[in-house]
Each structure stands twice: as C-alpha cells, then as structure tokens.
Amino acid sequence: MSIEVKNLSFRYGKITALNDVTLKLGAGAVGLLGPNGAGKSTLLRILLGFLVPEKGEGTVLGYDIRREQDNIRRSVGYMPEDDCFIAGMDAVTFTAYFGELSGMPREEAMKRAHEVLFYVGLEEARYRLLDTYSAGMKQRLKMAQALVHDPKLLFLDEPTSNLDPQGRDEVLELIADVASHKDIQVLLSSHILADIETLCASVVILNKGKVAAEGRLEDLRVTDLSLYELKIKGDGGAFLKDLEAMKCRVEETEDRLIKVYMPADRNRMEIFRAAARTGVQIRYFVMSRTSLEDLFAQVVGVD
C-alpha cells in the first residue's frame, strides 16, 4: 500500500476537518474527490507532513507521517494547483534547483532537469525566463519539478485547471503516461470529475471530513444503483411520481431523456409496469453506466 491511514482526525480550532478517516490506497492512479471543505487539502497536508494529525496514524510509502516527514517529502513529488515559479530563472535552473533541494547532487540535478524538461515537452523553452511562460508551460514546469527527483508517488493538485482544451489533453496524456508506465503512483485531487474518470482506476470521495466512498471506480459504479435512460410518449407526471414512489431517483434532461437511478435490488420490469399503469409509452430504453458524477452526487448528497 502506498498510503495507509487509520482513524485520522484533525481540527482547525472548533472545526473538524478530518474525522476518523481510514484509507488504504494502492498502486496506480487514485482520484481524490470531494466538495469544498470536505478535507481533501487537510489530508494532503497531513500526508506531506505539513500538519500533525490530532489523532490517528498513517504511513506514506511505509514512512510514518508523524516521524518521517523528510523521507516522505524526499519520495513524493508535489504539483501544486497555483502557478509557482521563481522570477528571473529559466526552467533548467528552476528544475535543477528543486532537484538539489530534494537531495540530489548538483550535477546530477542539472542533468536530470534536462531529462524531465524533455519529457514534459519544454525542451525548446528550457532556457527561457519563467516569467514569459504561458499557463500550459507553467503547468508542465510544475510537473517537471515534481518529477525531477524521480518520486515514487506524485500528488497532483488540480493539474488541469486554467488550461485550454488542447493543453488539458496534453497534460492528461502526460499524467496517464506517468501513472500507467513509469512505476509512479499518482494521487490526483481534482474537481473535474471527467479528469478523474479518465485517469484513475480508484477513487476516494471525502465529504464533511469523512470517507464517503472509496474503492475501484468499476466496483463503486455498480454498488447499489442501476441507471436506465428512457424516452416516453404521453404525460409523464404520474409516471415519474410512480417511479419516485419506488425509491428511484429520476432526472430529466433538456432533450427529454429521463434518467432513472433504480436501487439495485429492484427489477427493471417495474419501470414498464409503472408505465403501463400510468398510460405512458416507453419509446426508448437503455441500461446505462452510472458515471462518476452520479456516484459523487449520490455519496455527497447533491444533485
């Protein structure tokens, strides 16, 4: 297990940020999701060793989060959400500098800086002043500084924010490459559910300081809801009320597609029976997959 925490609790004064969080994150890319104030940042802070938990214990790559913070920081690469650079520096100096601060010998850090800048696609701009970089280039630069010391685990905080669609695709491609082929585990915190869905095999959803859902995306999708998409002819009001009476969650899209989230223990034939009862014709019926968005809405309790 790359990250293992048990009964982790943390408070900011009277506000409980994390409440008895227990997690085990394995290999590959893991998505960290949650609404604002869910405790994602606090969890990252504790994992990076910035905060000492009030209660509980944990390890990152086998290092204790209370006692071995330096070892954790040496083994983890961190790509923050905000633009961060040092004015007056070029990319090679910047990347090598942070490699050196991670504990690399100076010459090695410089050599390695060239390699990772090539890898993230900044080879042609590596001697340009960082002040002149575009948003996409700064994003790649942050990735380069996170990778320079060859970490075993990458913490990526909103890696695609403020990027145009092409830049977003390129950064996603890069993260996917790192996560799938380079023996580097990735913990990706993002509010863009599609990014997490694209990159991560597992997900952790935090809500109000507690783990609301955790596990492989495939498993979570099929846990307790079946999603059916249908189109009907006739007055749907009574039909929809009937479905809701059967504990189904019903959503209607702008193009009159009805999404029915049915508890897994119920039979889909009940939808047809309800249609028959209320005099509605079902013109289109497809069993669909619940998306991460659905799962998020379900566990966090928002539409």
Added chain:
Amino acid sequence: MATVREKGYYHWDGRLVERRLPWLPITRTGIMLAFKKRGFRFLFAGAFLPGVVLLAFVYMSENLESFQAMIRSSDRLISVTPGSFKVFFTAPLFLWILMLVFAGSGLVADDLKHNSLQIYFSRPLRKKDYLLGKMAVVFFFILAVTLVPALLVFSFKLIFAGSFKFFLAYPWLLLSIIGFSAFLAVFFAFYTLLLSCLSKNSRYVMVLVFMIYIFSDVLFGILQSIFRTHYMALFSIRANIDQVGALVFAQKPVHPIPVLWSCLVLGGVCALSALVLNRKIRGVEVIR
C-alpha cells in the same frame, strides 16, 4: 508547443542524500539571482569603495614621507586607528542599504508573489533551513563589503608597517572587526527579511527597505529638534548602529545615552522580525 514525451521518461538511478547544509542551494540561488538584477553589479562594486578608501589611508599613513606635499596640515588626519575602522563600518551604511534594496527585497516577497513556498516545503526542508538560506544571502553581501575589506585593510596595515606594532597596540581590534561585521550582517538580514515578508511586491519592499532607514533618521532629527534630547537617537537605525559601533571599537559614542538602549532597540527589531517571519513563512497556508 512541443509534443509531450519526445524523449521519454527514465528513472533516476542515483540516491538522494541528506544534506548537512540544506539551506546552501537557497543561498547560492539567492546570490545568483541578485547578480542578474540590472544595475546590481555596479552597486555591489560601489559598496567596496569605502574599503578602497580605507586601504588608501592605510597606505598613506605608512608612507607619510611620500605624501608630505599633499598633506601639510597634520599627519593625524591619515593615521589609522580603531576609530578609522569604526568610521569605515558606520559611515557607508547608506551605501550598503542601497545594495540590500536590490539584493534582499525580493528574497521572500518574490516567493510569496509566485507561490513558491509550497514547493520549497514539499522538499525535505524545514522553515529554519529556508530562512537561514535567505538570511545567508544578506550575510554574504554584507560580509563581502564589510568583513572582507576590513580584514584586508588590517592585514595590509601590518604588511605596510612591516611589524606587529599595530596588532599589539590593539589586540582586540580583529575580534571587533569580526564581531561588528557579524552584528551588521545579522541585523540587516533580519531587517531586510522582515520587510520582504510583509508584501508580495518586491518593488514596494525596495521602497520600504530604503525609506524606513531614511525615515527613522529624519524622525530622529525632527524629534531631537523638538525635544532637545539625545534619547531621540533611539528612533534612528543609523544612530543606533553608530552607538553600537562606538562601543565595539572603543570610541566615544556620538550620543551620550547608554549603548545598551541602542542594543535593545536593534535587538527588538530582530525579535520582531523573527516573530513575523515565523508567522508568515508557513508551508501549510499555501496548499488549499
């Protein structure tokens, strides 16, 4: 923009080491960035001028016969004593402040502006390492223009004299030179970093570093003319440093007030700086 992964990723087969001086790369980078600033090299070279002048005095004092034509009034004018060193350390403060305006203003302010604290502290780096690294930049520049020239002048004095008479006459002077240089370096490091962490705009900090030094002296002048008391010197950074310099080089203080008070004022600035820096420099605030 170039294509992603043209060359491919390779694992690094080296081993990360635990540095004995983890702050050293920060200092080296701070010094390098200062030299990249426009006009700084000129200022840095100019800050050596007092050392060159003192060296010239030393040479002239040891070769009085050659300069008889130039100096007719009194040879006391060019005699080198501990007082000359005190003047060397306290008279060009303005010049050194000017150098710090360029070299030190952005030390913390730029990191705050560009959010780089979070990547510093995601490294195996403590707050004290970060601060020590930044302070050492100021130490470097202050010691380069104070300690190095003063030691050179002291050595040349002995060489030109061809004897240890000067050393034996003032055996404590070498310690005073080292001690007062260290004092200046520490005070200016705290002073510069305190102001540098108060704003994200390094230009604003440049103005602050310069103006607070000047303003404290102007305030002293105004208050002294109103209240007619030397105690108003405690408001002036320059006057307080001058008082401490007088004590260290065994000279009569310009203002007849206890030097301890000046030490307390300057120490207070350092303590305030440590307090503010401790609050402002935090790794946890930057991860949202």
